[in-house]
Amino acid sequence: MCRSARTPTGRVPDLPDACTCSALDRSAHRARPTRGRSPSPHHPHRAAGRPHSGEVAMVAMRVDSPAPRGEWRDIIARDAEALPEHAPEWVDALCEGHEFADASRLYEFSDGRRFVLPLVRRRGPAGVGGWLTSYPIARGMGGLIGNDLDAGVVSSVVADLRQSGATRVWIRPNPLTANQWTSSRGTGVTAIARRAHVIDLAGGPDAVLTRMHRSTRRGLRVAERSGVRIEIDRTGRLLPVHYELFNASVERWARHQHEPLVLARWRAQRRDPLRRMQCIARHMGDAFVVLVAFVDDTPAASGITLLGQTAHDIRAAMDRDIAGPSRANELLQWHAVRLACERGCARHHLGESGNSVGLSQFKERFGAAAVPYAEYRIERLPYTPLDLALRGMVKRVLGFHDS
Secondary structure, three states, rough: OOOOOOOOOOOOOOOOOOOOOOOOOHHHHHOOOOOOOOOOOOOOOOOOOOOOOOOOOOEEEEEEEOOOHHHHHHHHHHHHOHHHHOOHHHHHHOOOOOOOOEEEEEEEEOOOEEEEEOEEEEOHHHHHOOOEEEEEOOOEEEEEEEEOOOOOHHHHHHHHHHOOOOOEEEEOOOOOOOOHHHHHHHEEEEEEEEEEEEEEEOOHHHHHHHOOOOHHHHHHHHHHOOOOEEEEEOOOOOOHHHHHHHHHHHHHHHHHHHOOOHHHHHHHHHHHHHHHHHHHHHHHHHEEEEEEEEEOOEEEEEEEEOOOOOEEEEEEOOOHHHHHHOOOOHHHHHHHHHHHHHHOOOEEEEOOOOHHHHHHHHHHHHOOOOOOEEEEEEEEOHHHHHHHHHHHHHHHHHHHHOO
């Protein structure tokens, strides 16, 4: 952090410690649950047994897949930390076309707790051998949703996923509940370090404004004096405008990262084609918000924010030559925060920050707290180590600089 930045005051609450629970019967995941029925004798609640020292005991459960939509929505409504992309509509958007299929799972435990794991199965040649992901790269954060999540529940779910027959299972959990997944580390599990930022919206917009760094509040005043105008769209109408700024940003990122422009454009279009975002906008409805900052009717900066129990900024772009002097980015972000407060969100996720010092400072000056966490990949073959080694070799050849 640079000297002018203060330690952020955004608060992220501590999560409960893992509790000790009962064991998982390996046949449990094969039976569809019958509502209102007590666990069968095949799902013993091992009250007399206790885990050995250092172990996390698992929990007796039943599994339903794909997850019934009514129960899925009910679980989201009761989980104040659920991300907007945990909604079934997000999975529907991912599954439109032939790239993915719905593999979501509803877990019902013997103690009455219920959780949903939003999950998709990769189709086509890339999915040979079975590839389950929650979620695919650059398509949101997944992981378990539901109240009273603990390490025992996660251990049971990981055991179920290991028995699914898939050669690859990738989970990128909500950063605020990711510490419950640490017990899943072990043989065949690769943990990839991630870093996100989250704003605590407690107290509403006035309280958030007070917790911001003074330089950000000054930036908001500069933007207002510069005549920056923010337009908000909930229909996808402004997506083409966002993509013009996105394409300009790709060129800037390529120069900064020492990446061939042709390669940068190919990767960007493969990851974020306009039609994909238009599809997501159709499925998510008014929970999908495009914000564009204009300076003298010229687009200067844009962002896409999802609204649900929490808010999540999933995309951003800008024309640095216009947005920099006008401080359009600050005003754009402030409008997104206000929308989240109006929606009643408890948190505003600002997305992945990685090792970027500048991006982290921008977020922390809005009062966001850094949240280190990990993505987990359960693999029968060493796909991820080989992929990381290959990517590292290519980057060294290109002289690529990670942001």
